[in-house]
Amino acid sequence: MSNLFTSSIGKKLIMSLAGLFLIVFLVVHLGINLSLIFSDTRESFNKAAHFMSSNLLIKIVEIILFGGLFLHMFYGFYLQIKNWIARGRFYSINNYSQTSFFSKFMIHTAVIITVFIIIHLSDFFFKSKFSGEIPVVFYNGKSYHDLGILVIEKFKIPGFVIFYIVCFIFLAFHLLHGFWSAFQTLGLDHRLYTPWIKVIGVLYTILVTAGFTLIPVYIYFFM
Amino acid sequence: MDFTLKIWRQENARAKGRFVTYHVTGISPECSFLEMLDILNQQLIDKFEKPVCYDHDCREGICGACGLYINGRPHGQDDGVTTCQLHMRRYRDGDTITVEPWRAKPFPVIKDLVVDRSAFDKIIASGGYISVSTGGVPDANTILVPKEDAELAMDAAACIGCGACVAACKNASAMLFVASKVSQFAKLPQGRVEAKERVKKMVAKMDELGFGACTNTGACEVECPKNISLSHIACLNREYFKAKIL
Numbered sequence: 463m464s465n466l467f468t469s470s471i472g473k474k475l476i477m478s479l480a481g482l483f484l485i486v487f488l489v490v491h492l493g494i495n496l497s498l499i500f501s502d503t504r505e506s507f508n509k510a511a512h513f514m515s516s517n518l519l520i521k522i523v524e525i526i527l528f529g530g531l532f533l534h535m536f537y538g539f540y541l542q543i544k545n546w547i548a549r550g551r552f553y554s555i556n557n558y559s560q561t562s563f564f565s566k567f568m569i570h571t572a573v574i575i576t577v578f579i580i581i582h583l584s585d586f587f588f589k590s591k592f593s594g595e596i597p598v599v600f601y602n603g604k605s606y607h608d609l610g611i612l613v614i615e616k617f618k619i620p621g622f623v624i625f626y627i628v629c630f631i632f633l634a635f636h637l638l639h640g641f642w643s644a645f646q647t648l649g650l651d652h653r654l655y656t657p658w659i660k661v662i663g664v665l666y667t668i669l670v671t672a673g674f675t676l677i678p679v680y681i682y683f684f685m
Numbered sequence: 686m687d688f689t690l691k692i693w694r695q696e697n698a699r700a701k702g703r704f705v706t707y708h709v710t711g712i713s714p715e716c717s718f719l720e721m722l723d724i725l726n727q728q729l730i731d732k733f734e735k736p737v738c739y740d741h742d743c744r745e746g747i748c749g750a751c752g753l754y755i756n757g758r759p760h761g762q763d764d765g766v767t768t769c770q771l772h773m774r775r776y777r778d779g780d781t782i783t784v785e786p787w788r789a790k791p792f793p794v795i796k797d798l799v800v801d802r803s804a805f806d807k808i809i810a811s812g813g814y815i816s817v818s819t820g821g822v823p824d825a826n827t828i829l830v831p832k833e834d835a836e837l838a839m840d841a842a843a844c845i846g847c848g849a850c851v852a853a854c855k856n857a858s859a860m861l862f863v864a865s866k867v868s869q870f871a872k873l874p875q876g877r878v879e880a881k882e883r884v885k886k887m888v889a890k891m892d893e894l895g896f897g898a899c900t901n902t903g904a905c906e907v908e909c910p911k912n913i914s915l916s917h918i919a920c921l922n923r924e925y926f927k928a929k930i931l
């Protein structure tokens with residue numbers, strides 16, 4: 463066991479498991495966000511947000527989530543730097559073999575996602591956790607943070623809407639390769655099922671990105 | 686046919702290399718790429734210039750010595766062939782062709798287009814063999830091997846260790862090479878005995894020598910002159926996890 467995680471394959475194992483965890487998390491995140499635009503009041507969204515920040519089990523999952531995200535990012539950058547070193551001198555004519563297009567730009571999409579995550583967390587997550595600027599609402603006599611109004615106010619700013627959508631598109635590029643890649647890294651390759659994993663990866667990417675894009679657009683135009 | 690060639694010239698491992706432009710004339714379309722280089726070298730020798738060093742041996746696509754990075758692709762633009770099997774009829778008269786050596790830290794340039802690929806030998810030496818006694822040649826069908834496994838092992842065994850996978854990979858990763866060498870044994874009963882030790886040692890050696898990590902880009906599979914499939918890399922990963930975790 464000792465050096466499983468120091469080997470290149472072991473590091474990729476961690477990246478792929480963390481990546482798959484993030485893929486599942488995105489679905490949960492999307493579900494909660496959609497409740498903001500699909501219900502007339504902000505009650506269900508605020509309650510869900512409250513649940514996510516108070517439930518003990520969710521708090522444990524949250525630690526795993528942040529730990530996983532950190533490891534995914536850390537090893538992503540670490541391995542990329544090692545890979546550049548492994549090349550040594552770069553070719554004068556870059557290789558243009560016909561391969562999966564987005565796989566060549568994982569580090570570039572990753573940098574954009576990193577910037578996005580920092581801005582996104584400081585706008586919503588850290589604000590709700592650590593500062594008292596958030597308005598309060600009462601449902602059945604209990605007080606809740608009105609995170610919903612915070613989101614709606616943000617998405618009334620056109621630049622903000624555009625920034626979010628652009629980032630979602632780059633996340634989609636990341637996932638178009640990442641989804642299948644995680645299975646390959648885990649060794650889950652099969653003559654019959656691998657083509658289906660690729661199809662599901664594309665469908666997942668399109669649905670999730672479309673879902674996340676819908677929210678700022680809907681809020682901007684209709685709320 | 687006439688060509689303009691931009692060729693990497695480097696005196697020795699420590700020298701700083703550079704591209705030198707040559708014009709080669711009177712090439713027949715039936716010439717292989719290496720024969721074209723031979724004609725260039727003869728023309729250089731006639732002018733009392735130093736010929737271009739490049740590696741070759743069998744000239745029939747089985748030894749893996751002739752790796753050249755031609756116009757941005759290992760072994761040139763054709764699929765499933767080595768440089769020695771590439772012919773000048775694939776180019777147009779007057780084309781400019783850029784020729785570089787494999788570029789990877791673990792494959793240092795020795796001279797001009799020749800690189801030191803002994804890193805691959807070191808990986809093999811670390812475990813890419815069978816050391817248990819397998820006895821004499823057994824009677825047919827005494828050791829049963831499923832047809833599919835036999836085919837997969839055979840596909841993996843087609844690897845000639847040319848290094849095109851490393852040269853093509855944006856990470857200079859040797860995963861396809863190591864995967865072939867692990868997979869060809871892992872699929873067969875004789876190879877299973879030492880499977881765990883083998884994969885652990887070979888992966889450790891690959892990392893130690895400074896090859897990059899795989900990002901499943903698949904350039905190796907595209908450029909491999911023997912068309913070895915990426916699914917062998919998934920097999921390598923499986924073998925590695927099995928050896929480490931189970």
Ligand code: HEM
Pocket residue numbers: 474475477478479481482484485488534535536538539542568569572573575576579636637639640641642643644645647899900901
């Ligand atoms: C919600 C966010 C993210 C998701 C769902 C995600 C998902 C994935 C998945 C599934 C893979 C394939 C892993 C593998 O093949 O083993 C991957 C690869 C990668 N990720 Fe992410 N990722 C996310 C965010 C990030 C961030 C913020 C970074 C920043 C460093 C990053 C960097 C990388 C890199 C460099 C790779 C390439 C490695 C490879 O191709 O194997 N990812 N990602």
Ligand code: FES
Pocket residue numbers: 740741742743744745746747748749750751767768769770
């Ligand atoms: S010279 Fe042997 S493969 Fe080309």
